[in-house]
Amino acid sequence: MRTKLFYILMVVALVLGTFVPRIGPLAAGGGVSADSGATLTDALVLVNSVSPSYIDFQYYIQPYLDNFGVPYTIVDIATTPVGSDVGNYAVIIIGHRQLDAGGTLLDQTEQGYITSAVNAGTGLVNFDNDLSVGGTTPRYQFIQDIFDFGYTTPTTEYGVTIGGAAAGYRINCWEDNHQDPVLPTVALFS
Numbered sequence: 001m002r003t004k005l006f007y008i009l010m011v012v013a014l015v016l017g018t019f020v021p022r023i024g025p026l027a028a029g030g031g032v033s034a035d036s037g038a039t040l041t042d043a044l045v046l047v048n049s050v051s052p053s054y055i056d057f058q059y060y061i062q063p064y065l066d067n068f069g070v071p072y073t074i075v076d077i078a079t080t081p082v083g084s085d086v087g088n089y090a091v092i093i094i095g096h097r098q099l100d101a102g103g104t105l106l107d108q109t110e111q112g113y114i115t116s117a118v119n120a121g122t123g124l125v126n127f128d129n130d131l132s133v134g135g136t137t138p139r140y141q142f143i144q145d146i147f148d149f150g151y152t153t154p155t156t157e158y159g160v161t162i163g164g165a166a167a168g169y170r171i172n173c174w175e176d177n178h179q180d181p182v183l184p185t186v187a188l189f190s
Contacts, residue, residue, distance in 0.1 A: 043072040044089040048099050050078045057095035061127060082110035087117035094126040101130060103139065111142035118146050 043065070047057050065072050072093070075082060077100065086092060092114060100106045118124045124146065131139055136151045138144040 040089050042089055043070055043091045043093050044086055045072050045074045045093045045095045047076055047095040048078050049076045051098045053096045053098040061095055077105045082113055084113050086113050087120050087122050089122055091123035094128045097128045097130045099128045114142040115145040
């Protein structure tokens with residue numbers, strides 16, 4: 001249910017970003033390219049037909065593009081390299097997660113084309129939420145260049161705060177030494 005809601009919200013942002021330039025918190029750039037080539041009003045959808053998540057594009061994104069009448073061109077990066085003409089499109093859509101999880105299909109030149117297009121005014125809607133390797137290293141250079149995300153080592157917490165910090169009850173589930181106040185541990189099964 002959450003996944004479907006996410007995709008619905010992203011498609012709404014896409015439609016708004018396509019037809020109303022520079023609107024929506026989920027779209028970078030906005031408007032049309034400042035490139036001297038022929039400017040298209042189509043969306044360029046980047047997909048990878050060999051990705052295990054390719055079906056997400058077919059089930060969640062493509063039906064909305066079709067239903068809303070958004071004109072689009074699909075480029076399957078598994079068979080076709082991303083060209084320098086990406087800046088001629090109104091918006092670039094990364095069509096599903098794990099677009100190039102192996103890092104073998106989008107080379108630095110192709111990622112540079114995407115970065116240049118967005119910097120020149122082409123919109124970007126990214127449905128790929130798999131943006132880092134191990135939570136600490138960016139997976140795509142173009143995402144890093146455009147958004148400049150920071151990555152940190154994820155932490156795992158086992159504590160539970162009951163009633164908020166003001167209530168003063170903090171329970172660390174793994175031992176009694178860091179509980180405030182210390183509550184007796186009760187065995188539920190003997």
